[in-house]
Amino acid sequence: MQKVSLEVNGKKVTKEVPDHTTLSGLLRDILNLTGTHIGCDTSQCGACVVHVDGKSIKSCTALAVDLDGSKVTTIEGLASNGKLHPMQEAFKKMHGLQCGFCTPGMIMSAVDLLKNKKNPNDQEIRDWLEGNICRCTGYHNIVAAVKEAASKM
């Protein structure tokens, strides 16, 4: 067992976890933050994307213990005071989801994109979302949602 201390969505947490616990496992099974989804569980699909120290990573492919001392933001940490984040609003407005399974990862990845590039074009958005797979939408409305969010942020 390993002791892991993290700041998750602004709250300090310390837990004892088995050595092989992934960040996604810690978030979902121990902290009950089930907004982070596990799709492929091998870093292909991107449903598990969260931010660690300000950068997007795939939480299924990082050991919790390895991130000791980090700041983690999950999809649950985006809205503030009951108000959706502009990226969440944009996905809703532009119909950037159907079943919603990939959406938490898409949104966390897209928020990281806009930190690095304020007004990305269609190709830049598609390139950035290469590691986020959606089997419903055909991506068109996801790209539209990211552009809409960029115009509001």
Added chain:
Amino acid sequence: MKTFNYHSAKDVKEASKLASSNSAFLAGGMTTLPSMKLGLASYKDIIDIKRIKKLSGIKVSGKTVTIGATTKHAEVANSKEVKKAIPSLAALAEGIGDPQVRNRGTIGGSIANNDPAADYPSACIALNATIHTNNRKIDAEKFFRGMFETSLKSSEIIEAIEFDIPQKSSYQKLPNPASRYAIVGVYVAKHKTGINVGVTGAKSCVYNDKDLSGALSNNFSSSAIDNVKVSTSGMNSDIHASAEYRANMVKVFAKKAVDAC
């Protein structure tokens, strides 16, 4: 994933001491962790080397660029120094995996794994890289031994990779449309001392194509390789591409790389 004992090594000496025939070093974990989840690998001990400060960072001297083993792909891709000294190397790093993989995956992990379709091994071949380990310095040509095989010993740790700064260079790849792995990737580099054509994705292991570099050394232009026949011998043949197609793509992408130099 089967359980294991996690260790975070404070220095290279400690990491090397902890190593056994039943352990693995952990850097970004972009291959190690999925392999363990899929049951393709299991270890008693996982030795994390990410907290060893001296293994990370980028140094540029007059003639070489040295990149620490645990330096992440995103750091190489965004490095102003790398972009200035060897722009093709920064561009290669920008094309690995996806943004989240680039935020975790490391150069040392990539070359230690020696995936036949990985990008960095072709850069090591093309840029006359020297692999610095905790015991010795290994020339890239001797480092990559075969599919997922290198000349590293079990307790040996890559500390840094030193690349020669070429006069001109370019890396061009044909990515698989779904996985984005290189079906073929060709890294052409022109040095004062000669030309290298590092080819990845095409065979079971990265290699330096001497026929192509030979033709280019007489005349560094894409037309110089029009008449070179790339042999299908040893070329991978799978559902993504036949050996004949790969052989032809090596030539096509070598020409693209020369034109982009």
